[in-house]
Amino acid sequence: MRQPLVAGNWKMNGSLDSVTALIEGIQAGLDTVSTAEMAVCPPFVYIPRVAGLLEGSGISLGAQDVNDQESGAHTGEVAPGMLTDIGCRYVIVGHSERRSIYGESDEFTARKFAAARKAGLVPILCVGETLEEREEGVTEQVVARQLDAVIDLEGIGAIGECVIAYEPVWAIGTGKTATPDQAQEVHAFIRGKLATLDTDVADKVRILYGGSMNPGNAADLLAMADIDGGLIGGASLKPEDFLDIGRAGNA
Ligand code: PGA
Secondary structure, eight states: OOOOEEEEEOOSOOOHHHHHHHHHHHHHHGGGOOSSEEEEEOOGGGHHHHHHHHTTSOOEEEESOOOSSSSSSOTTOOOHHHHHHTTOOEEEESOHHHHHHSOOOHHHHHHHHHHHHHTTOEEEEEEOOOHHHHHHTOHHHHHHHHHHHHHHHHOHHHHTTSEEEEOOGGGTTTSOOOOHHHHHHHHHHHHHHHHTTOHHHHHHOEEEEESSOOTTTHHHHHTSTTOOEEEESGGGGSHHHHHHHHHHTOO
C-alpha cells in the first residue's frame, strides 16, 4: 500500500512572519490528517526557520530546487549536501517553471536528480506536457522522454526511491485542473511504462498529481487508483486548504 504524500510547493512566496503563521496553522490541524504524509517545500532562505518550527511534528521538509554539483563556483546556487545539512528530506526537480522559465533541459534535470540522491535526498521528479503538446496528442511521448532522461542516467531502481509528480503545465496555477480521469490516464501510463522495466518499482513508486489541486477536487483525484497524493502550489499557502487536501487522503 502506498502512503499518500501531500506536498506543498510554496514557490517564491512568503516572509518570516507568514511562513511561521502557515506552519503554526498546519500544525494546529495536523491531528485530523490520519493517513497522508504531509510535506512542505519553502523558499531556500526560509528552510532553516521552517525546520526549527517543524521539529518533532512529523511534517516532512523539502526544497524546491537544487544544483547538480556538490560545491564550487556556482554563484547563486544551492548544493544537495546543503539541503540535507539543514534537514531536508525531499527536493523538487524538473518543475515546469524551472524547465520553461529557466530553460532547464531533461538532461540537466536528470543530473540534479542524480546529485540529490547521492546526497541522500528523495527527489520529487516533475513531468508533464504543455497545452500545445496535449492538443497535438503527444502527452505520453513527452512524459516518457522526461522519465527516460532520468532512467538512462540513474537506472530504473532509482525511480523506486523517488517520488514522481505528474503536473500538466496547462493546469499549474491556472485554476484549470485535469479531470480525475485525465490525470489517472497519464498516471496509469507512467506506472505501466515503469512496469515494463521493473514491476516492483512500478508498484511502490508514489505518483503525485499537481496542477490546481484544491479542497474541492482533491478527494476525487486521490480516489483514482494510480494517484498517490498531490504537489500543491496555491492551495498550500492556506493552512485550512492544505489540511483539507491532506484529509481528503484519509483512509
Ligand atoms: P498549483 O501549482 O497548485 O498552484 O497549480 C502546483 C505546482 O506547480 O506544483
